[in-house]
Amino acid sequence: MVARHRARSADPIVITGIGLVTPLGGDRETSWKGIRSGHSGLRLVQLGDGLTVVGGPAASELGEGPDRTHRIAERACDEAVADAGLDLERIDRDRAGCVVGIAGCPTSETITVIRQNQPESGRYWEASMPAQAAATISARYGLYGPSLSPAAACATGLIAVLRAADCIEDGYCDVMLAGCADASLNRFSVSGFRNLRVLAEGDDPASCVRPFDRGRKGFAIGEGAAMFVLERASHAAARGVPIYAVLAGGLSGSDAYHVTHLNPDPSNLAWMIRRTLHRAGVSPWDVDYINAHGTATQQNDLAEAQAIRQAFGASADEVRVSAVKSMIGHLITAAGGVELAITALAVRDGFIPPTINLADPDPACALNCTPLYGVA
Numbered sequence: 001m002v003a004r005h006r007a008r009s010a011d012p013i014v015i016t017g018i019g020l021v022t023p024l025g026g027d028r029e030t031s032w033k034g035i036r037s038g039h040s041g042l043r044l045v046q047l048g049d050g051l052t053v054v055g056g057p058a059a060s061e062l063g064e065g066p067d068r069t070h071r072i073a074e075r076a077c078d079e080a081v082a083d084a085g086l087d088l089e090r091i092d093r094d095r096a097g098c099v100v101g102i103a104g105c106p107t108s109e110t111i112t113v114i115r116q117n118q119p120e121s122g123r124y125w126e127a128s129m130p131a132q133a134a135a136t137i138s139a140r141y142g143l144y145g146p147s148l149s150p151a152a153a154c155a156t157g158l159i160a161v162l163r164a165a166d167c168i169e170d171g172y173c174d175v176m177l178a179g180c181a182d183a184s185l186n187r188f189s190v191s192g193f194r195n196l197r198v199l200a201e202g203d204d205p206a207s208c209v210r211p212f213d214r215g216r217k218g219f220a221i222g223e224g225a226a227m228f229v230l231e232r233a234s235h236a237a238a239r240g241v242p243i244y245a246v247l248a249g250g251l252s253g254s255d256a257y258h259v260t261h262l263n264p265d266p267s268n269l270a271w272m273i274r275r276t277l278h279r280a281g282v283s284p285w286d287v288d289y290i291n292a293h294g295t296a297t298q299q300n301d302l303a304e305a306q307a308i309r310q311a312f313g314a315s316a317d318e319v320r321v322s323a324v325k326s327m328i329g330h331l332i333t334a335a336g337g338v339e340l341a342i343t344a345l346a347v348r349d350g351f352i353p354p355t356i357n358l359a360d361p362d363p364a365c366a367l368n369c370t371p372l373y374g375v376a
Helices: 028-037 068-083 108-115 121-127 132-141 153-169 187-195 233-239 267-280 298-317 332-349
Strands: 013-021 043-046 052-056 096-102 175-182 224-232 289-291 320-322
Touching (some): 013 028, 013 153, 013 233, 013 332, 028 332, 068 096, 068 132, 068 175, 068 224, 096 132, 096 153, 096 332, 132 175, 153 175, 153 224, 153 332, 175 332, 224 332, 267 298, 289 332
Parallel strands (some): 096 175, 289 320
Antiparallel strands (some): 013 224, 043 052, 175 224
């Protein structure tokens, strides 16, 4: 585990723009309205060759093809830039950059095209490169600062935001675009997750993903993106724009246990939660809401719940938790970023999203996971 201390600042880094694409909608407010209402964006998806899965595809107007993930990222980025009122002609673009994480593995369609050496092979190969989305967005907006592409599985979007904040904190940049995108609803990815036995199956897609429920059986793959505009509070004030949230603190680390399984001993994860709270300058009693990872797998939900309870102690009985994967599925590389965006919107509106399908809470998880309905 490696952590770098960043002292709390009188001029903190803030979020001033958010763009969202989820299975519930192709923009921020449509997605948030669906989350607030407890709607499910999951459905039965035909992937060809007779393969049908429960999944959450992103907006159909984004089209298909090898650069679908990039188009999803661009859609979210355009919305974030507009939301922040960012006039690219009025900022120093030498001091503006982006950090964008995407799913870098090739799809089954990409592999087939390359193997057959079809004329579009180069386009498919380029689209599968993890750095390509950041390069595309840098060129799209004429950003001459850092162009970075982290890869950290489900945490990629969160790492992107923290790395972008580093670029501002270290004095390289005034404005950063940061986020993640994923379009992994394909035969290649589905085959891998099915082999891990972590996918929920069923004839009723809206009810089959059940985080923290006694009968949980896994997640569904969703698609989407989240992009953020980050800047210092003073920079936002000079531009006269409102802020969504302050980035009070963050921490990255590993439990050094297994590529997909959490360590059943929650002590290390609990330590990371406590350390993050310490760096943010808040106590467990100051926290009103936790947006849980909540994959709806037996082992991960239990380990996460036990770590939260261990880290929060007696205050764990007071904090609200929810798992929005029950509505949008697991967005894989985009999961952390999309759920950060949803958390920021929850703060904006003073509304705690629900965990739908949580009809029989698992007593071993022992948290208030906001079952079925959201709370204002």
